[in-house]
Amino acid sequence: MRNVEALRTGIVTGGKYLLFVLFFFIDVFPLIWILMSSLKTDREFAANVMSLPQTPSFRNYADAWRSSKIGTYFFNSVYVTAISGTVIVGLSLMISHVLARYRFRLRKFVYFFFLLGMLIPVHTTLVPLFIMFRSLGALNRWFTLLIPYVGFGLPLAVFILESFIRTSVPLELEEAATLDGCGHFRALWRVVAPMCKPAIAAVCIMTFLFVWNDFAFPLIFISREGLKTLQLGLMNYVGPYATDYTQMMAALMIATLPIMLAYFIFRKQLIKGMVAGALKG
Numbered sequence: 654m655r656n657v658e659a660l661r662t663g664i665v666t667g668g669k670y671l672l673f674v675l676f677f678f679i680d681v682f683p684l685i686w687i688l689m690s691s692l693k694t695d696r697e698f699a700a701n702v703m704s705l706p707q708t709p710s711f712r713n714y715a716d717a718w719r720s721s722k723i724g725t726y727f728f729n730s731v732y733v734t735a736i737s738g739t740v741i742v743g744l745s746l747m748i749s750h751v752l753a754r755y756r757f758r759l760r761k762f763v764y765f766f767f768l769l770g771m772l773i774p775v776h777t778t779l780v781p782l783f784i785m786f787r788s789l790g791a792l793n794r795w796f797t798l799l800i801p802y803v804g805f806g807l808p809l810a811v812f813i814l815e816s817f818i819r820t821s822v823p824l825e826l827e828e829a830a831t832l833d834g835c836g837h838f839r840a841l842w843r844v845v846a847p848m849c850k851p852a853i854a855a856v857c858i859m860t861f862l863f864v865w866n867d868f869a870f871p872l873i874f875i876s877r878e879g880l881k882t883l884q885l886g887l888m889n890y891v892g893p894y895a896t897d898y899t900q901m902m903a904a905l906m907i908a909t910l911p912i913m914l915a916y917f918i919f920r921k922q923l924i925k926g927m928v929a930g931a932l933k934g
Contacts, residue, residue: 691902698899713903723904726886734864737802741860745810750841753818770808779873793877802864810856817852854922861915883908
């Protein structure tokens, strides 16, 4: 029996290591390869795409940031992501508080209306939105991308925050704040919002991932060079006759680093915010 148990344990352990190796080659190795390629010269990359850089250099990053306008595209993405995230968090927190604390006739209808927004495939709305924006003269404006991002980001944010407020924020704290003289709006931002930090962090990260990585909306709605986002700007490296691979790898690392940093910094809050409502619901 001991030999059978030891054999079973060895198989399970070997399976875990095998899954780890597969995960490494599928998810981690491409990032390492992009980093190595971004530090090569064009000649080194053309000679062997899998070799280590002989003389690592950050020149590709400097060239991509300045001459290829990656800096402009980067700040455009930061602007769109920051404004969209701020609006989504503010609106969803107020809507979620009303849905979680108040009982009114159309409450279920409003709640399921937001849930319905989670079921709509985002990219099926590209053509109708393009026609509507063109008729309103809203293409190539500073607010063009904010409208669809906020509209499609609200349903999931409301779903997470409403569940968190209803199950994880004690109603007695709000009642005590009201007795101390706080109005409903002030109690929301002074009492409820600080207790919703895990859920707010989850909403911020998911909004960041959605907006930062999106390519379809900028491609359809933005053609002005000064308003292009980072994902759209990466297309400039792919030409009909040649592709600058080393600078493109550097630009890809610039686009990837903020996502990796955000996840590693807020991963605990993300997990806590996603499961808190499920554990208490």
